[in-house]
Amino acid sequence: MEKVPMTVRGEKLLRDELERLLKLRPQISAAIAEARELGDLKxxxxxxxxxxxxxxxxxQIRDIEYKLSVAQVIDVTKIENSGKVIxxxxxxxxxxxTDQEKTYQIVGDNEAEAKAGRISISSPIARGLIGKEEGDEVVISTPGGDKVFEIDQVQYI
Known part of the structure; x- marks a missing residue:
């Protein structure tokens, strides 16, 4: 089984959601039992x-449990700051x-949320940035054509 990279934040969000769903189980069972007592099930x-x-x-519980079972949680705060994009x-x-500045966090596929600045490791932007360092210029192919970005800062937070 191939491991899927996940951030610490992503793992915590999944575990919190799993806990919420597990607490919901008995409530649903009680609702089923209550509805059964009302008579004709048809x-x-x-x-x-x-x-x-x-x-x-x-x-949803099965899906989250599967995602957690194949997750390889990577804590970037414990990685030595080398200035490389990882x-x-x-x-x-x-x-x-355009001199427009953008900030992205490179995350797993399940955690990606472009509006919040979290991009998937498999996105074209992330693939173009991985392995590069502060000060490097990177050409990224986008639907609107090639874009040239300069890496201003890399943080491990």
Whole structure:
């Protein structure tokens, strides 16, 4: 089974969600039992809704447990600061053409959220940045054409 990189933050979020879902299980079971007592199960909307909610909850639990089982948690705060862009590092880049500055954290596929500045390790930007150092210029192919970025800062936070 191939391991999937994940940040400490990503692991904590998954564990918190798993804990929430596990606490929800008994509530769903109680709702099913309560709906069963109402009588005919064929036409019992509360029963069917509770069973559907149970199925969704169990699927989410299995999904999170799988993600955690294949996760390789990488804590960048414990890595010596070499100035190189690696998984988990936070990179500030400057668009050479526009002088616009952007900051990205390189995270696992499941943690990516572009609006929050977290980009997937498999994204074109992250692939172009990995292994580079502060001061390097990087050409990244984007749908709008090639962009040239200068790596301004690399942080391990």
């Amino acid at each position: 036409e019992n909307a509360e029963y069917h809704a509770a069973r559907e909610e149970q199925g969704i909850c169990e699927a 998984f988990g590092s936070t990179v500030t880049v400057v668009d050479v053409d």
